[in-house]
Amino acid sequence: MLSVVSPGPNFAIVTSTATLRSRRAGVATGLGLAAASATWALLAVAGLGLIVTQVEWLYLGIKLAGALYLIWIGLRMILGARKPLAAAPDTLESGVFASARKGYLVSMTNPKALAFYGSIFAVMVPAHAPAWFYAAIVSIGASVSCLWYCGMAVLFSSPSVRGGFMRFKAVFETLMGVFLLGMGGRLLLSR
Numbered sequence: 001m002l003s004v005v006s007p008g009p010n011f012a013i014v015t016s017t018a019t020l021r022s023r024r025a026g027v028a029t030g031l032g033l034a035a036a037s038a039t040w041a042l043l044a045v046a047g048l049g050l051i052v053t054q055v056e057w058l059y060l061g062i063k064l065a066g067a068l069y070l071i072w073i074g075l076r077m078i079l080g081a082r083k084p085l086a087a088a089p090d091t092l093e094s095g096v097f098a099s100a101r102k103g104y105l106v107s108m109t110n111p112k113a114l115a116f117y118g119s120i121f122a123v124m125v126p127a128h129a130p131a132w133f134y135a136a137i138v139s140i141g142a143s144v145s146c147l148w149y150c151g152m153a154v155l156f157s158s159p160s161v162r163g164g165f166m167r168f169k170a171v172f173e174t175l176m177g178v179f180l181l182g183m184g185g186r187l188l189l190s191r
Contacts, residue, residue, distance in 0.1 A: 011149075012179055013180075014026055015152055015176075017102070017153070018152070018162075020165075021095070022157065023153060023157035024096060026099070026150075026152075026154070027154065028097070029102060029103035032101060032105075033107045033146075035103075035104050035142070036103070036106075036107030037107065037142050037144070038145075039108065040116075043117065045138065059114070062108075062111070064187075065109045066184075070109075071180070071185065073177075078173070078181065080173065081173035103149070
């Protein structure tokens with residue numbers, strides 16, 4: 001739970017999507033993040049998380065992809081900060097699915113998630129636990145992520161919070177873009 005609630009790219013992407021787009025898009029992003037948590041948990045209980053953390057080129061590939069993706073999203077936010085919001089409602093294809101996919105990709109390329117599930121999580125899970133135990137771990141990981149991120153999407157898309165942020169849309173979007181750009185740059189430069 002502590003890993004989920006600590007600020008990072010996942011938090012930034014769900015709150016900015018909920019605030020700047022819509023509640024539906026924010027919740028879809030939260031569901032994408034939860035699906036990624038389920039994927040990471042499944043990889044960890046299958047033992048693949050440990051492999052990813054031990055195979056340097058694979059870890060570096062995920063880290064590089066994550067860094068470039070965060071930089072790309074950050075640049076798009078900065079460049080679009082001064083543009084007015086589109087009044088068109090989300091369509092299923094462009095809004096919900098794109099938001100869920102964005103959340104999933106941000107989390108799957110997040111080295112914090114890789115470190116958590118690939119090391120601490122994989123080491124703490126017993127090697128010969130019953131199948132129900134593994135299923136419970138995946139379900140709990142996805143549920144905690146879903147509750148937190150979808151809750152944040154609902155909170156940040158509420159009229160009062162959204163209204164306050166919308167008055168400062170350009171500043172908020174620029175700051176979130178700079179934050180994501182900085183996280184991506186930090187990933188590129190880290191060892």
